[in-house]
Amino acid sequence: MRELALWLAMSKRQREVAMRRMDALAGWKPEEGSGEPAAAAAAAGLKKNHSYEMAKAWRAAPSLASVEVLTAAPRARVSDYDHAVGAHVTTAFDEVSANGGIVISEVVERLAVLAAADLGQIPSFATLRRKVLEEQRRRERRTRPGVHLNFDCCAFTMANLDRPERTAFAIVDRRTQLVLGAALGDARRAGHGYGLAAGDALRRIGTGSLKEVAWAERLEQTELVTGLDDGLLKIGVEAAWAELPVVQPAGKPGRYLRRAAGDRMGRMLFLSADRLAKSTGGDAQEAEDAVDDAARLQVEVEIHNAAILPDLEGDPASGPSAGLIAALEFFARRPHHRPSEQPEPA
Template identity: 35%
Template sequence: MAKERKDKGLAAHLGDPVPEREAIMWAELSVAQRAKAMQRMTALQRWIDSDGAIDAKQAAADAGVSVTRMYEMAKAWREKRSLASLGTFAGAPKTRVGKHDAALRRALPSVVAADPKSSVRKLALDLEGACGIPAGDMPSHNTLRRYVEEELRRLDQKTMAGDDVMLDCAACTLTPTDTVLLTLFAILDRWTQVVLGAGFGDPADSRGGYALAARDALRRLDAGQLSDLPWVERMSRAEIVVGLDEDRWGDVRKRFADDGIAAPVEPSTREKRFGRYLRSVTGLRIGSVVILPRHTEASLAGDLVRTVSPTSDQVARLRVEVDRHNSGRTGAFSDPVRSTPPADLHRMLALLARG
């Protein structure tokens, strides 16, 4: 009921249905930011509707802003009713970029190209020597390693979308400071590093979790979101990280074969398997989503609270972050012949979607 009232309140200010762009921005806001946005919208509308009965000073106090800011918001709101009119806090979360990001990225390609077969540790040290940043201001070794790993992943991209498809799951939070622990299920393309589909589920029911991710992948394919990828004609293999329900995956090879999927499937039930494919494709971040493989089955520490029932807002936020991740990769491709995904991939997703 509380969520329903909140959605109706948003629609009252922004229109019913709420425009897609506004719904995306709303999904990106924290609970505190939403409360502030609702306070400002309510105060703005009350002030405008009062036709002068409420003075600007009172309206500003109701909105929690200065009088000057209130006039600025009112002008922007009259021109276009949007969360963006309420202040920069309502925009999309910004990715933190270090002050030496540009210098590191300028030096990175030549450092890796000079010794592409070297270890990540050595390349990070080489980057430290080549970037021209003063020693006292040098980012940490782990930060340099992340830059190197990102460049190596970029160089490893091949025009083979759909050749090697990997299914992985791991615990995650929606932001670095979030205390709600969810379990991410993702379907990944190894060579293009695109997330084909993703969803939240229960590690004790990984068939159900992958069903949600498969439905999301089918939705993206049907909507043409991945149409620019250079798809291969045949899928070579599929690899699956099995959740905590290993007994339900014993017949996976037979089920795939019986469904007409020729590509071999390799289920993984080894220890420390969670997040193994996510690490290689996305690293341990998908936008603001932080992947925490060790917490997938381990007991929780600190303030983390595990849930297997994500809200619609959390699901929407995941879609936004996956879209952002993919846009940074699909833009590198432009398939002039507009190839289509391999038939085995569609069969596999349809089979998984049935749970």
């Protein structure tokens, strides 16, 4: 799985370079007298000294990481400074809540005082607020998922995507910030994108990483961002006819994903709502080319959820509610039309 994650993080060009280097390293075995160092270096596209260093790393740990083509930035840089601020955020929350309800600005102010006493300087407002919002999300997870769902779509970019921008469709549990399901799609066919995400959620709940979560007994509400798909404006009526809990069309794309994860989810950088139209899909060939990017999205979702799951109850016997399953099946099976298509008259 580690090698798969590295492979998916590479662009097509980086994969070609990696394969060329691995072929050269595999063929050059100096202990057996096979191959010339200069020829092996040339085949790998490296200088001779660099090829010696890479060969040593490869023999110690034959991995994609050893061939040095993955140039993506680290998922997160957590410094001692971040740890120092994070060490005081729980205290700041507890002290402010002792005076009544939580006001984020008051928690930020208290955290600034506590962190400054430890560090000798006041951290930036952005750092303080980020830590406070992370702690707020963590505290909100002290409940079972499956009560309130948010369907959201958002343009995003990520290092080594096969296209500069994509549109992600996600089903987010509002209370825990778990991403139940996700898929790539076209904002003009948001219904189709949500259908794919719902199918992914059913898989993840049934046999995937969420199968042992303790679920709420009842789904009460669903909110859905319609994207650029006018066919979803009447989704509340359709859901009512299907006897589902209230499904309410909602506003700005990306609002729920940002609430769950901030401006980034792992390597994914969420873009502004006006980029949605530019990040739509294309023809059949484009859909085929999106396979690797779809897998990259799934990797980020799994990593996001893995950070949340330890905070939640586990109870594989509880099972998701009938309403939750019915809602996901409703979206997964709902007919979808291309922008140029119109449903046949009844």
